[in-house]
Amino acid sequence: MKIILTKDxxxxxxxxxxxxxxxxxxxxxxxxxxxxxxxxxxxxxEIVNNYSTNKGSYENVDVFNLDEYIGLPENDKxxxxxxxxxxxxxxxxxSEENIDLILHNNENIEQECKRYHDILxxxxxxxxxxxxxxxxxxxxxxxxxxxxxxxxIVDLKEETRQxxxxxxxxxxEVPTQAITVGIREIxxxxxxxxxxxxxxxxxxxxxMLNDExxxxxxxxxLRVHKSVTVILDEAAASLL
Ligand code: GLP
Numbered sequence: 001m002k003i004i005l006t007k008d009x010x011x012x013x014x015x016x017x018x019x020x021x022x023x024x025x026x027x028x029x030x031x032x033x034x035x036x037x038x039x040x041x042x043x044x045x046e047i048v049n050n051y052s053t054n055k056g057s058y059e060n061v062d063v064f065n066l067d068e069y070i071g072l073p074e075n076d077k078x079x080x081x082x083x084x085x086x087x088x089x090x091x092x093x094x095s096e097e098n099i100d101l102i103l104h105n106n107e108n109i110e111q112e113c114k115r116y117h118d119i120l121x122x123x124x125x126x127x128x129x130x131x132x133x134x135x136x137x138x139x140x141x142x143x144x145x146x147x148x149x150x151x152x153i154v155d156l157k158e159e160t161r162q163x164x165x166x167x168x169x170x171x172x173e174v175p176t177q178a179i180t181v182g183i184r185e186i187x188x189x190x191x192x193x194x195x196x197x198x199x200x201x202x203x204x205x206x207x208m209l210n211d212e213x214x215x216x217x218x219x220x221x222l223r224v225h226k227s228v229t230v231i232l233d234e235a236a237a238s239l240l
Contacts, residue, residue, distance in 0.1 A: 001222065002229045003209070005237050009197050012233045013042025016129075016195050019229050020047065023127045023191050024061065031062040031125045033181070034088065035139070036080040039131035039195045044088040051092035059095045064116075064125065066139045067180040068102040070109060070153065078167055102151075102179050109153060113179060116151040120185040128189035132196040135159055136204045136217035140180035143216050149182035163200075183221060192228040194219070196236040205232060206239040 006012040020043060024030045034040070050056035068080045076082065081101040089099060100119070106112045130138050137143065140154045154177065161174045168174050186192070196205050208219040209230075215221075222228045 001225070004229065004231045006231060006233050008233050009042055012195060012197055012231050013046055016040070016043040016193055016231050017046035017050070019193050019231070020127065020129070021050070021056075023193075024058075027126050029060050029062060030127065031064065031123065033064045033066055033120075033125045033128040033186075033189065034084055035066045035129045035131050036083050037131040039197055039201075040129055041087060043129070043195060047088060048091040057093055059093045059098075061094060061098060063089065063094055063099040063101070064119070065101045066128070066130070066186075067178055069175040070103075070177040070179060071175045102181075109179065113151040113153065116179075116181065117185065120151070120181060121188060125189040127191045127193065128186055130186070130192060130194040132194060132201055132204050132208065132219055133160060134163055134200050134204055136207050136219050138183070138186060138194075138219050138222070140178045141183050141186075141218045143218060145183060145215055145218055147183050147187075147215060147218075147221050150184050151179065151181050154178050154180055183218060187221065187225055190227065192222060192225055194222065194228065194230045195232075196230070197233045199235045199238065201236045202239045205230075205236050209240065 004015055006015050065080060065084060072079050081104050102116055103112055135143055141149060142154060142157050156176055156178055165171045165174050207217040211217055211220055213220045213223055
């Protein structure tokens with residue numbers, strides 16, 4: 001595991017972009033899993049900026065995502081597919097035909113879990129981008145999730161709903177369930193970049209890097225992956 005300490009969120013995002021760029025450029029047709037949440041937003045701005053100012057192209061990237069709420073209306077801005085389109089895919093030259101997001105074209109949830117599992121296991125990603133939940137979750141793999149889990153439906157923990165409520169008008173609007181790519185599929189990606197920023201994440205970062213590897217902190221399993229880069233700002237690293 002490579003750990004990179006940066007001074008602030010801007011430096012974290014530029015550093016994450018350099019790592020992303022290296023991996024994406026090394027593949028003819030890179031397969032990338034994009035995470036939602038505020039943590040990777042700076043990285044996504046860097047990608048968009050590379051497209052608009054340096055003519056960096058992403059039309060060859062095969063795009064996947066990590067998780068999606070269940071039960072939000074099709075046009076809801078909080079759908080993770082909408083978030084990713086608005087913040088990255090529609091702002092650079094990602095090609096519609098290369099984008100395959102969870103629940104985008106298939107409303108049958110059980111079938112969709114199986115479909116996504118088959119995609120990720122039969123043809124592993126070159127890169128999975130991750131954020132980190134304040135309770136140590138990755139994707140929506142909450143504490144207690146088996147390290148063997150594959151794409152599945154989750155009941156969201158109350159603390160996760162509370163911490164995501166900032167994007168909604170009220171806590172009642174936050175879905176109670178989601179689909180998440182499982183820990184086994186995350187671990188099958190060739191490379192992983194995890195970004196964590198801010199004091200809220202300091203405790204989870206400390207647990208991920210120092211506690212015994214077990215599923216009370218799902219992110220701790222990343223320590224046995226062969227190519228993980230963890231990029232932290234000073235606040236997220238403050239308990240190390
Ligand atoms: C959310 C998402 C995760 C994300 C995490 C952290 O619940 N399911 O994919 O990494 O929580 O989010 P943020 O980066 O906004 O703190």
